[in-house]
Amino acid sequence: MRVLVTGGAGYVGSHVVRALLKAGHTPLVLDDLSTGHISLVERNEGVPLLVGDVGDADFLDQVFGGHALDAVVHCAGKAVIAESVRNPELYFDTNTVKGFKLLEAMRRHAVHRLVFSSTCAVYGVPDELPITEDTPCQPVNPYGASKLAFEQMSHAYARAYGFKVLALRYFNVAGASSEGDLGELDFSGTRLIPNLLRAARTEGAFNLYGNNYPTRDGSAERDLIHVEDLAAAHAAAVTRLDIIDPLAFGCALNLGTGRGSTVREVLAAVQEITGGKIMVREVPRRVGDPPALVADGSLAERVLGVSCTRNLDDMIRSAAEFSERELARENSPLRKRELEARRPERKDDKKARFGEVVVAAGFLSPDTIEEALKIQAERDGIGESHQLLGLILLEMGAISSAQLIEALRRMNEPAQA
Ligand SMILES: NC(=O)c1ccc[n+]([C@@H]2O[C@H](COP(=O)([O-])OP(=O)(O)OC[C@H]3O[C@@H](n4cnc5c(N)ncnc54)[C@H](O)[C@@H]3O)[C@@H](O)[C@H]2O)c1
Numbered sequence: 001m002r003v004l005v006t007g008g009a010g011y012v013g014s015h016v017v018r019a020l021l022k023a024g025h026t027p028l029v030l031d032d033l034s035t036g037h038i039s040l041v042e043r044n045e046g047v048p049l050l051v052g053d054v055g056d057a058d059f060l061d062q063v064f065g066g067h068a069l070d071a072v073v074h075c076a077g078k079a080v081i082a083e084s085v086r087n088p089e090l091y092f093d094t095n096t097v098k099g100f101k102l103l104e105a106m107r108r109h110a111v112h113r114l115v116f117s118s119t120c121a122v123y124g125v126p127d128e129l130p131i132t133e134d135t136p137c138q139p140v141n142p143y144g145a146s147k148l149a150f151e152q153m154s155h156a157y158a159r160a161y162g163f164k165v166l167a168l169r170y171f172n173v174a175g176a177s178s179e180g181d182l183g184e185l186d187f188s189g190t191r192l193i194p195n196l197l198r199a200a201r202t203e204g205a206f207n208l209y210g211n212n213y214p215t216r217d218g219s220a221e222r223d224l225i226h227v228e229d230l231a232a233a234h235a236a237a238v239t240r241l242d243i244i245d246p247l248a249f250g251c252a253l254n255l256g257t258g259r260g261s262t263v264r265e266v267l268a269a270v271q272e273i274t275g276g277k278i279m280v281r282e283v284p285r286r287v288g289d290p291p292a293l294v295a296d297g298s299l300a301e302r303v304l305g306v307s308c309t310r311n312l313d314d315m316i317r318s319a320a321e322f323s324e325r326e327l328a329r330e331n332s333p334l335r336k337r338e339l340e341a342r343r344p345e346r347k348d349d350k351k352a353r354f355g356e357v358v359v360a361a362g363f364l365s366p367d368t369i370e371e372a373l374k375i376q377a378e379r380d381g382i383g384e385s386h387q388l389l390g391l392i393l394l395e396m397g398a399i400s401s402a403q404l405i406e407a408l409r410r411m412n413e414p415a416q417a
Contacts, residue, residue: 007076015228055101158247169253200277
């Protein structure tokens, strides 16, 4: 089948493209490269990249009109929970509204097969484990809500217009390709294994959120699934869509292993495999982080005929191999990011300078800056920048948008540093 993979320049999408190629399908990538990377497309040799927005109806008409597509795997989206709490508009727009545009384009062009990257975040904080597809969906953040809304729209299209839809609800995806060339070029700072690998490499600190969860060692427990097992499930879903009836089981399948690992267990495994020593900083729980998320993935195994053969060790080893290769590449985004991270004083300089600019402009007192810096430090490593500090001040209601724009303008005037 000719399969359009939206978000095929991203972490999951690039592995899905590889799995589709291995299964004999012909994938094409649609991506706006907002968090994706051309290099991850190029490494899937011969696969065309169509650069554009999945919410642009005219662009979608060109893509569907020009490529005789048989199916869509919709991986494009925003996927950082903390960012969704700060900026729900971005999440509902990208994951829900733009998803609707995609569904409409599929309807206009009579392409009715859809596999969707959904998430265990649709379940929220479950009362019982393991989580089955019948566990109530009660998302606790805008990310989960925006994904659930898309699921519900696409299921309505299945009932009304005969779409064949499978929402694959991923648990925590980890690892890299066995060829060592595809993996996480992580920029959000929220991904467990890349964070641990970075801490092991650089002897930097690792934030352990919550040490008093009701789990075997007090740290949160997650079901980690290898990205290649996950990608293989997508290829099987595309292949099998015509011979299954997704409406018979609610159009959604869990993709997890059924085995939970606590954060401390993953940390110990990373230390053992890399030989690196990780400095652990125990910090309070993050709001909305469930104690444990473990999947019952048996329905997906039966429906798709696939099983998860790779374990935690495989995930860590493949991710470590990938990051080593990337760090050795001159132009790798991962290398650039790591070099940047090793110069904390430069980043702090910029934050301090931003604070000075705002105080000097008479907009705020130093105390308010201190308070905003504390909030920024608690925000899981996302956005170390002075821009985020500005946005936090805006959220606090301490500064107006006009003042923020003015302060950012002054930041760009070297003479006023
Ligand atoms: N990684 C995980 O652990 C995980 C878990 C559950 C669900 N998911 C879902 O899997 C999907 C892929 O996640 P990922 O981890 O590979 O993230 P990613 O950021 O690497 O990939 C997302 C891709 O979508 C593209 N994109 C974003 N907005 C777009 C737009 N408007 N138009 C076109 N392309 C756009 C990005 O450029 C990127 O290539 C997401 O939908 C996410 O919600 C991921």
